[in-house]
Amino acid sequence: MALFVPLVIGVVSVLQATLNRQVARQWGLAPTAVLNMVVALVIALAFVSLCLMRGPGVGIFRIHFEPSLMRWWWLLPGVFGCAIVFGLPWAVEKLGALPVFVVLVGAQMCTSAAWDRLIEGAPLSTPRVIGALLAVLSAVLVNWK
DSSP: OTTHHHHHHHHHHHHHHHHHHHHHHHHOHHHHHHHHHHHHHHHHHHHHHHHHHTOSOOGGGOOOOOGGGOOGGGGHHHHHHHHHHHHHHHHHHHHOHHHHHHHHHHHHHHHHHHHHHHTSOOOOOHHHHHHHHHHHHHHHHHTOO
C-alpha cells in the first residue's frame, strides 16, 4: 500500500494539472485555483469529521490541535500546494505534460535525496545517486530541442 499511494498520486498529479489547464482555458487560472481550493477544503473538512467520528485516533490520524505548538513553517505546505495548483497548469500550457512532469520527477528525486541525507540522515547510496542523475538526464533529453 505504501508504494501504491505515490503511484496513484503520480497519476492524479498529471491529471490534475492537465484538467486544470483545460478549466483555466475557460475560466482563467485564478478562478480555477479557487475552485480547487474549495474542493480541497470540503474534502479536508470531511476527513477531519471522519477522524473525529472514529474516536481519538493514533499517529498522524489523531486529532490534537494545540495552537501553542504552531510553528510559522507549518504554513509552507499550503503555500507549496498553491504553487502546484497555480504552476503546473501554466507550465503544461507552455511546455506540454511530458517535459513538465519529467522535470518535476527529476527535481523531486534530487530534493528527496537531499532531504533524506540532510534531514533524515539516510546515506546516499550509489543506486540513489545514479537514479537521481538519470532522472535529471531524462529531463534534459525530453526538453532537448
